[in-house]
Amino acid sequence: MSTQNIHNLTVSQAEKFLNEFTCQDIKVVESQEEKAIIRAAILLLANLSDYQMLGICANSTTEALYTLGSYLEGLGYNTTLMNESNLNSIPGSVYLKFNGMKESYIVEPYIGKYRGVLVSCQSAEEKGINGTYGYLPLDLFIEN
Template identity: 40%
Template sequence: MSISPELTAVIALLQQKSCVTTPVRESEAERETLRQNLRLACQAADWENIGICADNVAVATTTVQQYLRGLGYDGTIAIDPGEWGDHPVYLKFNTQKMSHYLDDYVGQYRGVLVALQSPEPELAGTYGHFPLDLFAG
């Protein structure tokens, strides 16, 4: 089975936005296009892993909840920020199991990676780095 031409275009746009070493400040129209394309790709996938590198657990938790809502999930995540202190963390959220993994993070990157899980090789892959605030508001 193969993916549609529309989905092929969506994946091409997500790939253009992936692995960009210098962050680009995008207009609100470009951000909305990115949100729409990410939603379409996630709807076509079986499930996703959402990986967040953030300054602290509060930012990571807020970000994952915004992404979940933005991608059409009801899931919420409750992590006590007091247990983690105020240092960088990596939060991975699995939408199939609606579960998470949290750990310390020593890298400089701050943002979100979305790994689409699909038997379709044209769709499966990791996309991003996307802004922490892409689905804010």
């Protein structure tokens, strides 16, 4: 799919594309074009859902918070994150869980091998967008 067509992306196409990442070890994003398509797909589904939950598997607390900030900005949240200096930094890799309904997060130690972001779209309506996509790239909303 070319970047010219990402603005005409359907829900079905977005879900199909993002499902390539579901339950994958780590799918390498090959190009900026592919990154743009992933962004467009997750934005489409997120905008059609009521809120999102994010699960971030990162090498450090700093990386997790930086990733959270970029995803929240990319997804249109106006949440102010707690200053990292107020957070007890966890040594080593971490799992950060963000609840979009409460606009809060927790950070825990993580020993798994995965690195990336799980985006879970939540809708009150049964026929709404309800699905989990990922592991998406940590830098999805960071421009190179």
